[in-house]
Amino acid sequence: MQILLIRHGESEADLLNVHExxxxxxxxxxxxxxxxxxxxxxxxxxxxxxxxxxxxxxxxETAETLAQAIGCPVAYEEELMEFNNGIQAGMSFEEAKNHPKPQFLHDRFENGESFIEFRMRIETIFSKIVTENKYERIAIVAHGGVINSILRAFFQMPMNMDYYFKIGDTGISMIELTDNEKVIHFINDTNHLESI
Structure with missing residues (x-):
């Protein structure tokens, strides 16, 4: 099974300089x-x-546009939402400096979730999608943090590793699961943006 990991396009938060x-x-x-x-x-x-x-x-919207163009079904899953950054959601970067960041992986953002909870949430929904899948190629349209968590799970990276996969707007990654191996075809392909 091939799995496309697709990040959404630029959002209004990028122009407003706020935490998304x-x-x-x-x-x-x-x-x-x-x-x-x-x-x-x-x-x-x-x-x-x-x-x-x-x-x-x-x-x-990114998923709907893709699904309409291809003519394939799309299912929306709340568990694929981006990291719950609590009160920082929508807050300016300047204002956010007044609110403490969690010190440890198990600490939560105020009214949000911890990095451990986020990773477990994404690993759980990814496992569900993979085990219930009956298609040869699927796409997961989500967010940079979600895609990072999926890739970390795919690579079996420990929770405390601080590697970050740079995923640009509408960046495409492709991984593959077979009976015998895991294959990484590419990560963060944005060549389709060259003419924009």
């Missing part, structure tokens, strides 16, 4: 152009048979 996370911002005009390039790339090169997507607006 669980804040539910829509795509910008640029974000929609990015999604258009993404759609052409995926449709031509590796169209999925089924799409799973986060319920947050920026990922939902």
């Amino acid at each position: 996370g669980r804040a539910d911002f829509e795509l910008t005009a640029m974000g929609r152009r990015q999604v258009s390039g993404l759609v052409q790339k995926v449709k031509n090169d590796f169209p999925p048979d089924f799409i799973w997507a986060s319920t947050l607006k920026r990922a939902r």
